[in-house]
Amino acid sequence: MTATVPAAVPSAADPVRPSAAPVARFRRARPDLLVCAPLLAVILLVQGWNITAFPALSDDEGTYLSQAWAVQQGQGLAHYTYWYDHPPLGWIQLALVTWVPSAIAPPSMAVGSMRCVMLLVTAVSAVLLFVLARRLGLPRWAAALGMALFGLSPLSVVLQREIFLDNIAVMWMLLAFVLAASPSRHLWHHFGAGVAAATAVLSKETMLVVLPALLVTMWRHSHRDTRKFAVTGAVTACVLIGLCYPLYALLKGELWPGPGHVSLTDGILFQMRRTGSGSIFSAHSGAHAVLNSWLYYDRVLPLGGLAAVVLLLLTAYWSGTGRAVFGPVLAAALLAAVAMRPTGYLPAMYVIQALPFLALSLAGLAVAGTGLAERVARRVRRVAAARLLRWSAVGALGALTAAVVVPNWYDGDRSVETIDANAAYRSAALWMATKAGDPARTRVLVDDALWLDLVHQGYRPGTGVIWFYKADLDPAVSKTMPHGYRDIDYVVATPTVRRDAVNLPTVRAALDHSETVAAFGSGDNRIEIRRVPKEADGHPRVPQSPNSSRKDG
């Protein structure tokens, strides 16, 4: 029996312990579980109900899931040439998670059905958010409030249902924050935070913006005596894991640009030089439209959260709560600052990364508010009066919140739970399965969201069923189309296809020289199946043998 000298009293200098022992063992903390578990059930119910039918299938979801499918098929990181548009870790994870279901029932590997996976991601993120709030020292009700805001806001429900890399990255970043705020201030927890942060960044590169806030959180939650090891370890872990991505490119000889191959540098330059969507403050810009599309679903979380961020940042010097939640608040502020830059491209899913931090900021503000009420109440001598004051403050806050939030969210969530936005997609897929002829000999331009459905129907992936823009942008695909649009049999013209065709000559020609044989839905959202007439102008179509020129395996 041996042991070290019994622990001396821990150093008196113990600057940061906003969260004391109570949350050290979340799993064993029964009251926390009792709050968190039912709330999680509600979130999953709201998010899961009608998940396949709303919102409309997005092109990006199709992209990522198709690439996950390619990973599962052992075709590398994508079934077309992987061109370093995003780091691949996001869809590699998707591939891992969907491996079993897609092995059991291959057709389930389609955007609609695989949205269920995102429920898992949301569940993990929501629980992590709760744990993080507790570790930052927020009371249980505030942690629950944050979790509810994060999981039940109509904006969250819509965006978290979709197979976006951002949702996966958010999960990892929340894990990083949870580890950074480890109550035991363990060296390897902080190291793990670095690993999780790197995973987040490699899932969606825009997470880079949040890293300084993570560092601040870690700094605040580490002890002076061990800080230099903990923080350096975390930074090292993050950098080293992050460098694996360029290392991968280097090993493939694709780090630097060169003739005849894609490169990481080109990929980064593409993202940096994407046509700007203008400032969110100018009424006619693309960015403003994106902002409006968020505010359409919810104003409480984005605008209320932003107000909370500003208030908490301004009062962080005086407010204990403000200091406790400073890290996440800073994360939200950084993300907001980047979104508000006058130029640059603002993706529609950008707000996803800010949602948990906005929710935490609102929860933090609520705690700060009741704390203020309590302090005022303490000045009142009579106990009964003080109690009355405090609870009426809490009650007023609750009532106000309910008045603002409930009608808004009820409407938003009701439409989310009932509207079927994807009927046209399903009909189009069904039509292609039954009426288009022999899938093995038919070539179709589709958008990414439908691509996997057609693959499962027997169309040849890559050159039989073609991501429409690849016909123009990927030399490996256009090479298989010597006669341009005439080598195409069908175009499934979804809104995305029609929108982007403006800049894609082959796709535009195919649309111009084809006729509608079936149409589903109406207005701008209609989906047309258009057939390109054969041998009308004396150019017999050259039959393509299957897999004739797949470039990248």
Added chain:
Amino acid sequence: MLVSVFVTAVSLTLFWMAALTLWWQMHAWRTPETLAATRFDQPDGDAGCSFSLLVPARHEQAVLEHTVTRLLESSHGSFEILVIVGHDDPETTEVAEKVAAAAPYRVRVIVDTHEVKNKPKALNTALPQCRGEIVGVFDAEDQVHPELLAHVDHAFRSTGADVVQGGVQLINFHSSWYSLRNCLEYFFWFRSRLHLHALKGFIPLGGNTVFVRTAVLREAGGWDQQCLAEDCDLGVRLSSAGRRVVVAYDANMVTREETPGTLVSLLKQRTRWNQGFLQVYRKRDWTRLPTLGQRMLARYTLSTPFLQAFSGVVIPVNAAIAIFLDVPVGIAVVTFLPALTALVTFVFEVVGLHDFGKQYGLQVRLSHYAKLLVGGPFYQLLLAGAAIRAVWRESKGRSDWELTEHVGAHLTTREDVLQ
């Protein structure tokens, strides 16, 4: 395909080894509480135990007087010093007699008459003469802090331990590129890793600043005279017998030492230790440890020099395979895992050097950090060389004692550093 499987297996093994070693190396800094627990408790002022301090000295006439004089400055009230000299070493004996005459009630001279001399024989010669309840061992060149005994006394009484191991620290990091690494090795070992061993119940003790209850030591039969790492062996035997070992490290109370003066003497010293570890491994006392975990730890720790040598050679080879042979990219990334771990270790070493400088009030310059990083691979080579040499010597049955000499030049050096 076969290359891929091989490379993956080697990489994962190396990764696991490197990660485990790193995990243990960083033990003390896991949490603020762990770090606080590695320190000595503040003594309560009572002096309960009496000490017999053994100072074996062989051809150390240049440093012995200084060491004993400093030991005599100890604030503890109850201790005796036994200087052990060889019958064939008149110079050292003369110095020893001189200091004994100056403090007749404190210092005695014991003469070791063994034909072939080594440290365990010297210690065993003195053991029957010890009057104190606790035997402490120091080397002739050690600088011992006057408050150390009081702290050790308190540690014995407050924990009921059978053994207390104090910190030993090489200080002259600025002397050469390898002394820098050597100092840091000691830093991580005594500051951090040994505490983990104490916690797990298996500990190879250090060669000095180690204190054992006299009765326990006599019961264990003293030191193994045939073993080249008698200190490690004693620790292994005592922990296997279930004795309670306590480790404490305070920067201002460590015993300060010097690194070997030349690369060759460092190589010889390391060879001796490695060979000693190998001997201890083969004695199999550690198999009496009660739990499988402890036995695995013992197995791993005692064979560390050889694993280290192996990994030092294989990591670059593995990385070269990854870069120059045509393996799939996924496999290539796996081969970089051990290198990644090595990089993390490097970074922690840099931070460790910074902490070392802070703890000892030494100025660590940018050039030192550079030396630390550049010297890393070469030091690995040295360790590998020593390990291979040890295996070779052991297989040839050569187990003579290659002593590291202390000529006294270090004293001024050390004083410089301390100022």
